[in-house]
Amino acid sequence: MSPTEGSPAAADTLVLIPALNEQATVAEVVHSAREALGCDVLVIDDGSDDDTAAQAVGAGAMVVRHPFNLGVGGAIRTGMRVASDQGRRFVLQLDADGQHEPLEAKRLLDRVVVDGADLAVGSRFGNAAYDVSWGRRTMMRLLARTISRRIGVRIDDTTSGFRAFGPAAVAEFRRDYPTEYLSDTVEALLLAHDAGFTIVVEPVQMHPRQGGVPSSGRTRSAVRLLRLWLVILIHPVRAERRRRAADEP
Amino acid sequence: MNLEIFVLVVACINLAVVLEFVRRRKLAESFALLWTGVAVGAFVLILARPVIDRFSSFVGIESGTSVVFSLAILFLVIVNIHLSVHVTRLDDRVEELATEIALLNGIRHPDGDENAPDGSR
Numbered sequence: 112m113s114p115t116e117g118s119p120a121a122a123d124t125l126v127l128i129p130a131l132n133e134q135a136t137v138a139e140v141v142h143s144a145r146e147a148l149g150c151d152v153l154v155i156d157d158g159s160d161d162d163t164a165a166q167a168v169g170a171g172a173m174v175v176r177h178p179f180n181l182g183v184g185g186a187i188r189t190g191m192r193v194a195s196d197q198g199r200r201f202v203l204q205l206d207a208d209g210q211h212e213p214l215e216a217k218r219l220l221d222r223v224v225v226d227g228a229d230l231a232v233g234s235r236f237g238n239a240a241y242d243v244s245w246g247r248r249t250m251m252r253l254l255a256r257t258i259s260r261r262i263g264v265r266i267d268d269t270t271s272g273f274r275a276f277g278p279a280a281v282a283e284f285r286r287d288y289p290t291e292y293l294s295d296t297v298e299a300l301l302l303a304h305d306a307g308f309t310i311v312v313e314p315v316q317m318h319p320r321q322g323g324v325p326s327s328g329r330t331r332s333a334v335r336l337l338r339l340w341l342v343i344l345i346h347p348v349r350a351e352r353r354r355r356a357a358d359e360p
Numbered sequence: 361m362n363l364e365i366f367v368l369v370v371a372c373i374n375l376a377v378v379l380e381f382v383r384r385r386k387l388a389e390s391f392a393l394l395w396t397g398v399a400v401g402a403f404v405l406i407l408a409r410p411v412i413d414r415f416s417s418f419v420g421i422e423s424g425t426s427v428v429f430s431l432a433i434l435f436l437v438i439v440n441i442h443l444s445v446h447v448t449r450l451d452d453r454v455e456e457l458a459t460e461i462a463l464l465n466g467i468r469h470p471d472g473d474e475n476a477p478d479g480s481r
Contacts, residue, residue: 171470173468176465
């Protein structure tokens with residue numbers, strides 16, 4: 112099995128890195144993640160048409176490849192299945208564009224491994240957003256307030272893709288993980304709360320993206336955001352239905 | 361009388377196109393049934409014009425044409441919603457299949473890593 116340089120939990124942990132056309136940064140991210148955590152790394156190549164997969168393998172990661180683009184949520188779902196099939200108890204999710212600091216990843220992972228939380232979310236300090244417009248900032252704040260109230264934990268950065276999952280969360284999200292854009296981060300929080308998981312927020316610092324192209328234009332993001340609000344609004348009713356369906360034999 | 365002929369022609373074209381698609385297997389029979397139904401509905405409307413006029417005055421709409429239009433639009437909206445539901449389900453299935461294919465194609469392990477985990481823990 113993999114070298115257990117770090118804690119004994121290192122062999123029980125799989126680092127998931129969803130990557131879409133990130134050939135410029137993925138090798139470096141894989142490298143530093145392995146160095147800092149001593150865990151196996153799985154890069155989910157979400158239908159890239161560049162050299163992402165080869166770069167990742169070269170840097171010592173396992174790679175699984177989607178036949179076409181499924182989005183970050185789809186990548187995490189695939190990753191959760193692999194993790195669970197390999198019998199891993201912990202999962203750390205990391206961005207491939209170098210926004211997340213591997214040393215902070217250790218801290219995030221410890222929240223689930225040592226402190227026993229089910230889901231740990233790395234959140235930027237307050238509103239430490241660097242390039243964000245007024246409208247977007249307001250939106251993010253509104254989102255943060257709504258979600259915080261729902262899940263009973265204050266979280267500023269609801270769309271953060273810097274997360275650690277404990278055994279119960281891996282088992283739950285193996286079955287299903289929201290795949291639509293923004294649902295994979297925000298709706299996942301609501302689902303985790305429904306499942307009765309302990310959610311903790313760990314303040315982290317993030318780097319500006321080191322490469323890659325930020326996704327999508329204005330109208331499209333507006334529609335996606337609108338869709339997200341619909342998801343949030345309808346969620347309580349859905350949760351009710353899901354509970355009832357689970358109760359029935 | 362011109363209106364009746366016009367509707368008749370359109371309905372016939374509709375029917376012909378649908379049947380041709382079915383013949384070439386480009387349209388599932390269940391959907392063909394739906395659109396054939398539409399063509400037949402148009403025939404019925406031609407014959408049932410007096411009934412429509414009576415119905416429209418009964419509901420309080422001045423012209424029978426408006427009634428037909430409203431019903432047609434309503435019908436199309438319902439069909440569209442139905443198709444959206446259908447597409448959503450197909451979408452979910454495609455996603456699930458893509459995930460399965462990714463997993464079936466297997467995991468590439470790091471070059472020259474003899475410790476490569478193989479999932480058989």
